[in-house]
Amino acid sequence: MTTTPPDPGRLCITMCNALNELPRLNQSVQSFLQQHEAPPPAVFAANLALEEMITNIIKYGYDDSLSHDIRITLTREPGRLTVRIEDDGHEFNPLSQPPPDTSPQIEKRKIGGLGIHLVRRTVDAMWYRRREGRNLLEMIIRLPSDTEPAAPSTSNAGSCPGT
Amino acid sequence: MDIEIIRKDNGLLVNIKGRMDALMAVEFDRAFDKLIQEGGKNFVLDMSELNYVSSAGLRSVLATYKKIKGTSGKLLLCGLGGVVKEVFDISGFASIFQVFDTAEAALANL
Numbered sequence: 355m356t357t358t359p360p361d362p363g364r365l366c367i368t369m370c371n372a373l374n375e376l377p378r379l380n381q382s383v384q385s386f387l388q389q390h391e392a393p394p395p396a397v398f399a400a401n402l403a404l405e406e407m408i409t410n411i412i413k414y415g416y417d418d419s420l421s422h423d424i425r426i427t428l429t430r431e432p433g434r435l436t437v438r439i440e441d442d443g444h445e446f447n448p449l450s451q452p453p454p455d456t457s458p459q460i461e462k463r464k465i466g467g468l469g470i471h472l473v474r475r476t477v478d479a480m481w482y483r484r485r486e487g488r489n490l491l492e493m494i495i496r497l498p499s500d501t502e503p504a505a506p507s508t509s510n511a512g513s514c515p516g517t
Numbered sequence: 518m519d520i521e522i523i524r525k526d527n528g529l530l531v532n533i534k535g536r537m538d539a540l541m542a543v544e545f546d547r548a549f550d551k552l553i554q555e556g557g558k559n560f561v562l563d564m565s566e567l568n569y570v571s572s573a574g575l576r577s578v579l580a581t582y583k584k585i586k587g588t589s590g591k592l593l594l595c596g597l598g599g600v601v602k603e604v605f606d607i608s609g610f611a612s613i614f615q616v617f618d619t620a621e622a623a624l625a626n627l
Contacts, residue, residue, distance in 0.1 A: 374540075394599075
């Protein structure tokens with residue numbers, strides 16, 4: 355896993371499609387969010403969005419056993435945090451997935467299938483597009499205005515060098 | 518995630534602490550499989566010190582519930598708060614499990 359700090363308001367991480375990369379990803383994200391004084395609900399939303407979407411990519415995105423890069427960018431701007439995930443797995447639009455079974459009868463509940471639902475309910479906005487054989491997913495988490503950075507970032511959310 | 522197991526007169530109180538993510542859910546499954554294998558039947562799962570849970574965690578709790586049910590045992594939950602409660606509410610899990618405020622209340626209902 356590589357981490358590039360191109361500017362203080364942005365965290366760029368490239369990880370490979372292996373679940374054991376998750377703790378290191380989590381650590382980098384945690385310290386970035388802490389540094390930017392993100393409030394606990396935003397930290398939770400970012401952690402959940404990353405875990406759910408990346409485990410989906412790792413588990414279902416590939417047919418081969420090769421190593422693939424998954425690129426993650428977190429951008430902190432006034433009033434919002436953008437989480438962007440880019441992968442070269444199968445075309446998969448989380449926004450087109452039907453809602454999961456949320457029937458109250460425990461015996462009938464299927465195991466799993468809830469991750470996307472949880473993320474859609476936790477983040478404030480989500481965009482997906484397929485471009486040049488890659489999935490691009492962007493999720494916006496609104497931040498309360500009192501935690502905005504003093505100097506607004508001029509960055510264009512989401513892109514890192516080399517992406 | 519830490520898993521603390523406390524033996525009570527009428528069952529086992531399992532206190533899970535920290536993060537219950539995709540990796541830790543595997544530890545959770547392993548711990549419960551062992552407890553069930555050793556004859557554990559009635560359980561209270563205390564989540565008051567859990568500060569993160571994802572769908573992998575939910576999946577493990579539901580799978581564990583089904584295993585325990587298969588032995589005619591019980592799994593009651595307690596101590597859901599903050600983001601953990603939020604995840605249980607969004608997923609509908611809060612209404613499918615028997616959830617109590619405290620471990621004492623849950624143990625009294627085992």
